[in-house]
Amino acid sequence: MRLLEASKVSLAFRGVRALVDIDLWIDNGELLGIIGPNGSGKSTLFNVLSGIYRADRGSIHFNGERIEGLGPAQVVRRGIARTFQNKRLFGTMTVLENVTVAALKGRGGSALGDVFALRRSRNAIRAAKDIAEECLDRVRLADWSNALAKDLPYGAQNRLEIARALALEPRLLLLDEPAAGLNPAERSELQELIRGVHRQGVTIALVEHDVRMVTGLCPRVVVLDHGEKIADGASTSVVTSPHVLAAYFGGEELEEDARDAV
Amino acid sequence: MRGAPARWLVLGTALAALLAIPSVAPQYVVHVANFVLIYTLPVIGLGFLTGFTGRVSLAQGALFGAGAYTTALLATKFGWAPLATFVPSILFTVVLAVALGGPAVRLAGLYFVMATIGIQQIVWIVLMNWIELTNGPQGVRSIPPIGLGGHALETPQQFYYLALAMALLSYGLAKRVVASRLGLFLRALSDDQLAASSVAVEVGRAKVTALALSAAWAGAGGFLYAHYVRFIHPDMFGLEPSVLFLVMSMFGGYRSIEGMIVATAVLESATEYLRPFGEFRMIVYGLLLLLGMMFFPRGILTLVPRRSAPSPAHGKA
Numbered sequence: 001m002r003l004l005e006a007s008k009v010s011l012a013f014r015g016v017r018a019l020v021d022i023d024l025w026i027d028n029g030e031l032l033g034i035i036g037p038n039g040s041g042k043s044t045l046f047n048v049l050s051g052i053y054r055a056d057r058g059s060i061h062f063n064g065e066r067i068e069g070l071g072p073a074q075v076v077r078r079g080i081a082r083t084f085q086n087k088r089l090f091g092t093m094t095v096l097e098n099v100t101v102a103a104l105k106g107r108g109g110s111a112l113g114d115v116f117a118l119r120r121s122r123n124a125i126r127a128a129k130d131i132a133e134e135c136l137d138r139v140r141l142a143d144w145s146n147a148l149a150k151d152l153p154y155g156a157q158n159r160l161e162i163a164r165a166l167a168l169e170p171r172l173l174l175l176d177e178p179a180a181g182l183n184p185a186e187r188s189e190l191q192e193l194i195r196g197v198h199r200q201g202v203t204i205a206l207v208e209h210d211v212r213m214v215t216g217l218c219p220r221v222v223v224l225d226h227g228e229k230i231a232d233g234a235s236t237s238v239v240t241s242p243h244v245l246a247a248y249f250g251g252e253e254l255e256e257d258a259r260d261a262v
Numbered sequence: 263m264r265g266a267p268a269r270w271l272v273l274g275t276a277l278a279a280l281l282a283i284p285s286v287a288p289q290y291v292v293h294v295a296n297f298v299l300i301y302t303l304p305v306i307g308l309g310f311l312t313g314f315t316g317r318v319s320l321a322q323g324a325l326f327g328a329g330a331y332t333t334a335l336l337a338t339k340f341g342w343a344p345l346a347t348f349v350p351s352i353l354f355t356v357v358l359a360v361a362l363g364g365p366a367v368r369l370a371g372l373y374f375v376m377a378t379i380g381i382q383q384i385v386w387i388v389l390m391n392w393i394e395l396t397n398g399p400q401g402v403r404s405i406p407p408i409g410l411g412g413h414a415l416e417t418p419q420q421f422y423y424l425a426l427a428m429a430l431l432s433y434g435l436a437k438r439v440v441a442s443r444l445g446l447f448l449r450a451l452s453d454d455q456l457a458a459s460s461v462a463v464e465v466g467r468a469k470v471t472a473l474a475l476s477a478a479w480a481g482a483g484g485f486l487y488a489h490y491v492r493f494i495h496p497d498m499f500g501l502e503p504s505v506l507f508l509v510m511s512m513f514g515g516y517r518s519i520e521g522m523i524v525a526t527a528v529l530e531s532a533t534e535y536l537r538p539f540g541e542f543r544m545i546v547y548g549l550l551l552l553l554g555m556m557f558f559p560r561g562i563l564t565l566v567p568r569r570s571a572p573s574p575a576h577g578k579a
Contacts, residue, residue: 050460072459081460088457090450101450102461104443111471114442115435125443168461 002061003028003172003203004049004080009058009068011048018044019055020227026172026205031198033218033235034207041227042207043085046174049205050082051075063171077106081170083161085177085207091150095141095160098149099132100125102167128167135163139193155186162193172203179210191217215239280426284419291534292418298530299425300486301510304503305526306436306519307479308511310472313522314440314448317367317469321359321378322507324385325477327499329355329484331389334402334494344408344489348482355481356474358385363477367469382504389496401495408489421490428486429523432479436519439475448472449517509551516560 004026011019019041026032036042047053049060051072060068067075076082081102090098107128109121136142139159144152149160158178165173175194179187187210194217198204208214214221215235223231223244231238238244284292308322332354333347362384366377389396396402407414408424415421439445447468451458459465488494510529514521532550536543 052456052460072456073462073464076460076462084457084460088454088460090453090457092453093446093449097446097449101446101458101463104446105462109443111439111442111444111447114444115438117438121443164461 001028002026003030004060004062006049006060007058009045009048009055009060011044011053011055018227019048022058022224022227022229024222024229026203028203029201030203030220031194031218032205033214033221034205034224035209035211035214035221035239036224039226040224042224043176044227045224046082046176046205046207049075050080050174076168076170079171080174081165081168081172082174083165083176083178085180087157087161089149089152089157089160089164091148093149094146095136095149095152096129096132096145098160099135099164099167100128102164103128103131103135105168131169132163132167135167138166138196139163155182158182158186158190159193162197166197166202170202172205173197175204175206175208177207177209179208179213187213211239284422289418292422294531294534296418296421296425296490298527299422299429300483300490301507301530302429302523302526303432303483303486304480304507305510305522306432307476307483308507309436309476309517309519309522310439310448310479311476312508312511313517314445314452315367315469315472316452317472318375318508319363319378319476320375320501320504320508321363321381321385322476322480323499323501323503323505324382325355325359325480326484326487326503326507327389327494327496328358328385328477329481330488330494330499331396331402331484332481333485334405334488335395337406337489338402338404344406345410348485351485352478352481355484356477359477359480360470360474363473364470367473368466378504379501382501386496386500389499396496399496401493402488403493405488405492405494407492415489425486425490428482432482433519433523436479440517440519444468444471513551513554 002025004024006022006024009019009022009024010017022041022045024045034042034045044053048055048068051067051070051074055068058068059066062075062078062080065078067078067080070078090101093101104124107124109118109124113121114125133142133145136145139162141156141159141163144156149157152160158181162175162178165175178194179190182190191213194204194206206214206218218235220233221231221235221238222229223238231241231244283295287295304322304326307325308319311317311319329351332351333344336342336347336350337344362381363378366374366381369377390398392398393400407416408421409415410424413420415424447458447463450461450463451465451468455465506529510526511522512525513529514523514525529547529551532547533543536546539546
C-alpha cells in the first residue's frame with residue numbers, strides 16, 4: 001500500500017527550477033534512499049514533503065489525504081516527522097526538554113491545565129516525559145538528559161535530532177543526511193539505529209551522501225539531479241547504471257564506491 | 263540535601279521582612295515599595311513576551327495604561343465598585359493587545375519593535391483625544407480607593423498588603439506558566455521557529471498567547487496603579503514607562519522571573535538610594551544600567567550562582 005504519493009511536484013525559486021515534475025511514491029514499511037549531488041533538490045524535496053515549502057504545482061497524498069499546502073505543524077500531526085541536515089535543535093533547552101516538546105504532540109491537557117496542575121495535563125506531561133526518556137535511551141543519550149542541547153558534541157546532536165523526530169511517533173520519518181560529519185564508528189552505529197527504527201514499523205526516507213550507506217540500508221533508491229528524478233529502482237542496479245553514473249558524479253568515485261557496496 | 267532547607271530559610275526570612283516593612287519602615291519607603299510591587303506585574307508580563315519569545319515590545323506602558331484607564335473610568339463614570347473592575351480591566355487589556363498586536367507578533371525583530379511603538383502611539387492618542395470618554399489631557403481624577411471588607415485602602419501602609427499579595431500571586435502564577443508546556447513551546451520557538459513548527463508547535467498561537475498573557479499582567483498592574491495613585495493622565499502611559507518596563511524585564515536575568523523582580527526593585531528605588539549623588543543621580547543611574555548590561559548581559563542575577571545541571575562527566579545524571 002502506498003503511504004506517500006507525490007505527483008508532478010514542481011518548485012522554482014525566482015525562476016531557478018529546484019524541483020521539476022517529481023513523481024515519488026513510498027510504500028508502507030519501506031526504507032527508501034534518496035541520493036543525488038549537492039544542489040540536486042534532495043533537501044528541497046524534504047522541505048516540500050514536510051510542509052516547509054509549498055510546491056508551485058503537483059499534489060502530495062499521505063495516507064490517502066492531500067497534504068500539499070499544509071504547514072509544518074499540520075503535516076507532522078498527520079504523521080510525517082523529519083530531521084534537519086544542519087541540526088536545528090533547541091540550543092538553550094536541555095536534551096530532555098528538546099525531546100519532550102516533540103513528545104507532547106497530540107497529548108491531552110493544555111497549558112492552562114498545566115498551570116493549575118489538572119490531572120489530565122499532569123498525565124499528559126508525565127507520558128510525554130516517559131516517551132522522551134525512552135527515545136533518548138534508544139539513541140544512547142539518556143546520560144545527557146540534563147545537558148543543554150548546544151553543549152552536545154556533534155555526533156550526539158545528530159542522535160538528538162533523531163530522538164526528537166522519533167518522539168513524534170511518526171508513520172513516515174524523513175532523515176536528511178543523518179550521517180554527515182560522523183566518523184566511521186558513529187556511522188555504523190547510526191545504520192544500526194536506522195535499521196532498528198525501520199524494523200519497528202516506521203517507514204523511512206533517507207537522504208544521504210554516503211552511497212555505500214544508502215545501498216547497504218535501502219533496497220530501493222531514487223536519484224535526483226538538477227531537480228529531476230533521473231532514476232528510481234533497486235539500489236544495486238540504480239547506482240551501477242551507466243546513465244546514473246554519467247549524469248551524476250562524472251563517474252569514477254561513485255563507480256568504485258558502488259562496486260564495493262554491491 | 264543541604265540546599266532545600268537553606269532555600270526555605272531564605273524564602274521565609276524574605277517573606278517575614280516583606281510583611282514587616284509597613285510597620286517598621288517610614289511611610290516614604292512603603293510608598294516606593296508599593297510602586298515596586300505594582301511594577302513587578304507589567305515587568306513579569308513583558309518577560310513572557312521578551313524573555314521567552316525574544317519579541318521586544320515597547321507597548322507595555324500603553325497596556326498598563328489600558329488597564330488603569332478601564333478601571334478608572336468604570337469606577338468614576340459608571341460607578342462600579344473598584345474590585346468589580348478587576349476582571350474587566352484585565353480582559354479589556356488582553357482584547358486590545360491581541361486585536362492590535364496579534365497580527366504583529368509574526369513580524370521579526372525590529373519590525374515587531376516598530377509595530378509596538380505604533381501601538382503605543384495609538385493608545386496614547388486615543389487617551390488624549392477621545393475626550394468625552396477619557397477626559398483627554400485633563401486625566402481622570404478622584405479615582406476611589408479599593409475597598410476590602412468595608413475598609414478603604416487609602417494609605418500606603420494599607421495598600422501595601424494588597425500590592426504584596428498581588429505581586430506574590432502574579433509571581434506564583436508566572437512560575438507555573440513558565441513551567442507549563444506553553445513555557446516549553448515559547449523557549450523552543452525562540453531558539454528555532456522552524457524546528458518548533460516541525461515538532462507540531464503551533465507557533466503563531468503560542469506567540470499570541472504570550473502576548474495575551476503579557477497584556478493580562480499589564481492590565482492587572484494598571485488596575486492596582488490607578489487605585490493607588492488615584493489620578494491618571496495619558497502622559498503616565500507614554501513611551502517612558504514602556505522603556506522602563508523593558509529595561510526592568512531584561513536587566514534582571516535572562517528568563518528569570520526572580521531576576522525581573524530584583525531588577526524592578528533595584529531600578530525603581532534607585533532614585534532614593536542614589537540621593538547622595540544629588541543632581542548627578544540620573545547620570546549615575548544611567549551608568550548603572552550601562553555597566554550592568556556590559557558586564558552582565560544575561561542579567562544581574564547571573565551574579566547568583568545557579569544549581570548547575572549535572573552532566574555525564576560528574577557521575578550519574
